[in-house]
Structures are given as structure tokens and as C-alpha cells.
Amino acid sequence: MVKRVLFQTALDKGYISSNQLQKVEEYRAETNVSDERALLDLKIVTEENLMKLYYDIYGYEMVTSIKNIEADAFTLKCRYKTLLDISFIPIMKDNKVHIITAKPQNSLFAEDYIRETTNYKGGFTYSLITETNLRKLISKAFNVENESVDLENFESSADTPSNVYDVSENDSSAIVNLVNRILREAIENKISDIHFEPQADHLRV
Template identity: 25%
Template sequence: MHIGKILLQRGLITAEQLDTAEHTPQTEAAPGEVFVRLGYVSEPEVLKALAEELGMRYEESLLGPLDPKLVEGIPPKLVFDRQIVPIARSNGKITVATANPLALDGLDELATVTGCDVEPVVSPREQIAERIKKLFGVGADTVDRMVGDQFGGVEVLREGARDESKEDLLEAAADASLINLVNQILIEALESRASDIHIEPFERQLRVRYRIDGVLHDAGTPAQIKMFQAAIVSRIKIMANLDVAEKRMPQDGRIMLRVAGREIDVRVSVIPTLGGEGVALRILERGSTHIGLSELGMEGDDQARFERFI
């Protein structure tokens, strides 16, 4: 199926634009992505045209219920790798959203894993990514991989075990998957414009919360993250140049990050609790200490009224 010809027939691009796109190196996996990258069409326009050509339904927004039963028996790795997400499930049929309806291998794999019939609908990638995050939680694919390989031979450090050596903790904290997981937690906080990250240990749960606009919000991390509690705390200690082996005394440190060109200062507090060590991270972006009234999100009339009072 030639997506360029479909767009041309629908009047979404010109013959000249089609010729330019065909002579442009294409590394994108998504159909029609080159036309979006060149600025000829938007992603929704491409997906709508493709869905109509294939006789499939197009869903601009994925606002359906977030029932945990939707993902029962579905490996997070499959969902993250294939970028398909369930939106409905009943009577042996799963309806999934995809931004690439031509990639049938992911749909076939889902049908094999679940034993259900799979009905695809077409949706924008941003909508799919957001729904995946809400259903599976931050870092779910990384945690799933870590559970599967058990740190590639390094013993998983469970809370309650008091005989971990400093070397074990350092080795676990240096694992690539663990580093990626901690990075995901930090990046998600930055993208959410969070001012604080709270990593709170309980007997059967490790809860991660972000403070956004003064209110704490659950990050929705997968339940299995509890298995890696000690390693996560150790990784943060290493980043903040704290003593990994010290678990009985509070520690304070600092992490300097550069993310997408932004310099971020993270103040770290590690606090012993009954459930293990808890961590509080205060995020301070350099150069953002002073902001104008226009950046507070007030409407024009409200801002003018406020300025009169001050």
C-alpha cells in the first residue's frame, strides 16, 4: 500500500511534494511519517486517510475507562515494543489502538498471547503513549524486563533483607535497566512539571508520587517495582554522591542533571522509615527561579485585575 498515492488522491499533498518525499531518505517506521516530517500533512490527516482506505475506525482521542482487566495477560514489553494499547475487551475480543495498522505482526502476537480476537483501530501515537502510561505506569516496560532477567544474574535486593553487601548494592544500582528506570521516573517528573518526587516505601508497596502545582499525584508505577526498592534508592544515592551502605541515618545530597539542554538541580533527602529508606527529591530548574505573571497561567482579565492590586 502506497500511502503517498493515497494522500495525493485525497488532495492532501501535491505531486511535487510526493516526488520530494520519495527522494527523501526514510528511516521512519510509521507509514506516512516522512510527509509529516516534511510538514506537508499532520499525523491525524495521514492516519485518517489510512484508516478509511483500510476500512478501519479512527479514534482521535482515547478517553475510555482505564480498567485493569484490559491488560490482564498482556506483557508490558509487547505493548511498549509494538506501541499498541487495549481500549476495550469483551467476549473474547480485544480492541486495540495502533498508529501503524500495517504492522500486523504486533496484532498477531497479541492474539497469540491472549487467545483473543484482536480488532485494531487507528489513533495518534501521542494518544497511544499516554494511555499506555496510564494503564501500565511509569517505567512498566523496564520493570517487566528487570523482573524477567533478574538483573541479568545479579540477585534482586528485596526490602527486608538486611545482609546485602555494599558491593551487591553498587552492582545492582549500576545495571543498565535500573539506571533507565530511575531516569524514566526523573524525566516523567520533569515532563509533568513536578516540583518534588516522593519515593515512599511500605510493607508491600513502593509508592512514587509527584508534587504538581502543590498537589501530590500517584505516578502509577507497576507493583513489581517494590522488588527493586533497595537498588532504586542505591542508584539515587550514587547520583547524589551519598553513602550507599548507610541505611540508619538520614542523608542529604544533590544531583546536577542536564535534560534536553535544561540544567536541573535536584536536592536529595534519604530518610530511614519502618518500610525501608524513603527518598524526597526537590527539582529546581536553573534560571527558572524568577517568573513573570504571564507565566502563571492566569487569564488576561484576571492578570490585569491582579496587577492593579499589586
């Protein structure tokens, strides 16, 4: 069985017991939901503890209050639904894009989307946030009062490609770029195993 970093960290840090680990792994295998979704669905961890788990894994600072966080013009270059799907919001900070994310494992997708959409060429900094607070920030940025809003107004733009991950047989540059970025991050972080897990709406690495 492949060692699941999130589950193992939760066990090592005392967030879950061995019995809970077995239950969440069984649930994950049966439903094919993501690791974090399995933990939340079974109410084994709270969103706050999930954020702390990501801190233990990635080391990014944690956002515990969104009171003083404001989206900016750079944020609005992105699509509302894409930010929700990838679970992040970008803000320009000191001439560098700061990504506030609820799913740091999606960082490569977030960076690629930002570069494809805005032509941004610089680096990135990160911080962690709960999914609930992230959705509040995104909704506030786009003046959306609730999640039942019709998303069609946010899904299409003449300046934005309909899907930056749609790659034809004659254009493999996006795939090559993604693979190169994954390999680079693996080398930088001395990661020996890389696993690809196709999900319903994205690829988990």
C-alpha cells in the same frame, strides 16, 4: 519504483501535492525511515491526518478522544515496551480483543504477539488512534508518567517470552504461521503484490 500505498493515498486524497510526494519519497529513500515517519518528519501531514489516511486505506473507526477509554487486565498481560514498539494497545471488549492502533500495517505482528503472550484464540476488531494519544493510553495503563522511565521493569516477565519473533533453525513454526497469515490476508483482500521491507526493529509487509 514500487507503488507506496500510503503516499499514493495521500496524493489521491489531496493531503499532499505532487512536489511534496517527490520530496517525501526522496527523504524515505535517503533515510530508510518508514512511510508514516517520513510524512511526519517533513511535517507534510499531522498525526490526525495520518490517522485519516489510515481510515481511507483500512476503514477502521477513528478514536478522536481517549477520555472514556480504559485499559483492563487483559492489557496488562502484554509488555509495555512491546506495545510501544508495535504501536497498539489491546482491550477485551464483548469477549473479543479490540486493538487500538496507530500503525494498522503492524496488525499481524500485534495479533501474533497477543496470541503468543496470552493464548488468546478468538478474533480481533480494530480502531485507529494517533501516536500521541496511543502513548498516553499505554503510559496510563502501566502507570508510567513519562517516556524517560527505565523500561527494564516492563521488559521481562517469567510468563512472557523474551522475543516471540526469535526463531531458531529447528523451529520454523512462527515463520510458517506468519507467512500463512500474510497469504490469507492477501487472498481475502484480493492483494496481488506482497512486499517485505526489513526495518531496524521490525519487518514491514
